[in-house]
Amino acid sequence: MTGFSRKHGALFTVLAAGAAALVALRLFDPATSGVFPPCPLRVLTGWYCPGCGSLRAFHQLLHGNLRNAWLLNPLAVVSLPFLAYGMASHAVFVVRGRYLPRVFLPASWIRALCVGIVVFGIVRNIPVYPFSLLAPGGPGLR
Amino acid sequence: MFCPQCGTNNPDGVVTCTRCGRDFRTVMPTTPAAAIPPGYPAGVHVPNYLVFAILVTVLCCLPTGIAAIVYAAQVNGKLAAGDIAGAQQASNNAKMWCWISLGAGLLVCVLYALLIMLGVMSHRSY
Numbered sequence: 001m002t003g004f005s006r007k008h009g010a011l012f013t014v015l016a017a018g019a020a021a022l023v024a025l026r027l028f029d030p031a032t033s034g035v036f037p038p039c040p041l042r043v044l045t046g047w048y049c050p051g052c053g054s055l056r057a058f059h060q061l062l063h064g065n066l067r068n069a070w071l072l073n074p075l076a077v078v079s080l081p082f083l084a085y086g087m088a089s090h091a092v093f094v095v096r097g098r099y100l101p102r103v104f105l106p107a108s109w110i111r112a113l114c115v116g117i118v119v120f121g122i123v124r125n126i127p128v129y130p131f132s133l134l135a136p137g138g139p140g141l142r
Numbered sequence: 143m144f145c146p147q148c149g150t151n152n153p154d155g156v157v158t159c160t161r162c163g164r165d166f167r168t169v170m171p172t173t174p175a176a177a178i179p180p181g182y183p184a185g186v187h188v189p190n191y192l193v194f195a196i197l198v199t200v201l202c203c204l205p206t207g208i209a210a211i212v213y214a215a216q217v218n219g220k221l222a223a224g225d226i227a228g229a230q231q232a233s234n235n236a237k238m239w240c241w242i243s244l245g246a247g248l249l250v251c252v253l254y255a256l257l258i259m260l261g262v263m264s265h266r267s268y
């Protein structure tokens with residue numbers, strides 16, 4: 001690998017932006033402050049998208065509150081470790097020229113994941129008992 | 143051509159990879175096995191951008207992110223079938239849709255910031 005390249009600069013920029021976002025997310029609750037933009041789908045249509053509640057969930061996670069995070073967006077909580085590992089893998093690639101150990105996902109798994117995300121987004125809009133648990137928040141939120 | 147080591151799309155005719163410096167004249171049969179994740183078809187790495195596709199789908203909440211995930215699935219499907227050229231095509235599409243999604247998401251953020259600023263200003267002037 002040759003010295004400090006454009007890729008290193010890009011990685012540094014992304015890391016700095018990510019750190020700044022985490023600090024802001026720790027300091028300001030997206031539920032009560034206007035610092036973070038709302039979900040465009042929610043604003044335009046009133047429907048929840050698969051990601052609705054994820055910023056609020058990450059805010060709760062940064063305060064160590066797994067229960068509230070889960071109630072806001074279980075999908076975000078479950079997928080966070082995998083996404084974090086994937087991002088770390090790309091960062092390691094920029095620095096060391098190789099990825100962290102990875103698993104080759106069959107195309108059918110990725111399609112199933114895609115369908116799962118879409119179905120989660122649809123189902124959490126159904127205001128009937130078992131499905132309403134998947135909407136962001138709810139009575140259990142403290 | 144696509145670098146067999148890091149997957150970078152290099153301009154045609156270059157001798158070494160513009161990103162990792164890999165020498166294309168000698169590499170084809172000698173890609174180290176250790177660099178290839180288990181389960182990958184021999185010797186090729188075509189990025190599928192799945193992590194970014196999911197991130198932009200969930201954080202930017204846009205249907206364009208779904209397109210990126212579908213192309214990510216195509217990359218792995220074509221790789222498994224041995225269709226390297228098709229996988230690279232799908233990889234490019236996945237990358238493009240990731241950037242489109244990210245751009246749209248950032249656009250929403252900028253618009254939101256503008257609205258907030260306008261709101262604050264009009265609030266102050268009345």
